[in-house]
Amino acid sequence: MSKLALDKLELGMKLAKPVTNAGGMVLLGENTELTSELIDRIKNMGIDSVYVQGISKPSVPREVMLSELDERFKMVEKEPHMDFLKKVLVEHIEGLYG
Amino acid sequence: MGNIDVRVLRDRIENINALPTIPRVLKKLLGVIENPRISLNEISNFISGDPALTTKVLKMVNSPIYGFPGRISSVNQAVILLGLTVVKGLLLGVSVFELMQKTMIGLWEHSLGTAIVSRLIAKRKGLKEPDEISVEGLLHDIGKVLLVLQYPEEYEKAMNDSDKNSCIIYESEKTYFTTTHASVGAWMAQKWRFPRNLIDVIEYHHKPHLSKSAPVDAAIVHLADILVRARGFGFAGDRFLMPVSPEAWGRLALTEPDIKEILMEAEDSFQMTEDLSL
DSSP: OEEEGGGOTTTTBSSOOOOEEETHHHHHOOBBBBHHHHHHHHTTTTTTEEEEESSSOOOOOHHHHHHHHHHHHTOOOOSHHHHHHHHHHHHHHHHHOO | OOOSSSHOOOOOTTTGGTTTOOHHHHHHHHHHHHHOOOOOHHHHHHHHHHHHHHHHHHHTTTTTTOOOOTEEEEHHHHHHHHHHHHHHHHHHHHHHHHHHHHHSSSSSHHHHHHHHHHHHHHTTTSSSSSHHHHHHHHHHTTTHHHHHHHHHHEEEEEEEEHHHHHHHHHHHHHHSSSSOHHHHHHHHHHHTTTTHHHHHHHSSSSSGGGOSOOOHHHHHHHHOOOHHHHOOOOOOOOOOOOOOHHHHHHHOOOOOHHHHHHHHHHHHHHHHHGGGGO
């Protein structure tokens, strides 16, 4: 699930949380698939973000994320299981960027 | 440099209530937590009497840190579902870490992340009390908060040392305090009459093989702490990692797919915790 600003919404995305008005009344339910019409409606609801399903890419660039990871592991890489954990984490982080 | 007498340190930490920087709500809350005879009703009234606290508690119980996302609408319901121990830990978490946002930016996120990953590991191992393990993860670094509150200058020096010497803060703390946040946190957990397992996890999250009463919980929080740091979520006082304890690793026996799935599930929850910035 990720929180997106309204200008980042795209056709076909699905809501991860209902969209409600200030009083808590549900305007669009969870799992609603976004159409261009719905996106326009959401933009007129006076809210600034909605939750959609799936994970958004990290805001930090991939290279920065991976070099910080290297730095974190540098003192412990030779310890048992740490090379394995590092490999898993690198693959995980690569996966976040799709 | 390690010239703070550990007895003086313990005395000052245990009387943290006397610090002028501790807000009044928190002093009242600590009184509530220390009272062994407090009932579910009293604690529920205490929370409900403070609208800001009520909001924070409800946000937390409806977050992925616990098992009922989006379904709890009243403090009463939360207290009954979670039980006294979990609620006390949760209250302490939301109120103490709020104080930290200025001093150690990122410790709150680190704590939330550790709570989430601890819960995911516990579920994967089929443990019966994932909410209790969540609280253990949330509070494992409470000693850091106490040390920063009581000794802000020394703690900053310790953080700078970690940066210079490429070591974790746990090691640098020893130079200035002759003890560590793990022991400091455990003293207070004892004083607050927290359950044995929680005290043990706080004390041994860097040395889980020494835990007598909660070796599995300690191993879980230890590994969760490492995974959250390795992922780069939040900030725990340094930019480095501690090696995983081979005993803890062996005890949990997680496979590569296990860890990958735990990380993926955690990603989803990490994004939801943006709402929990206090």
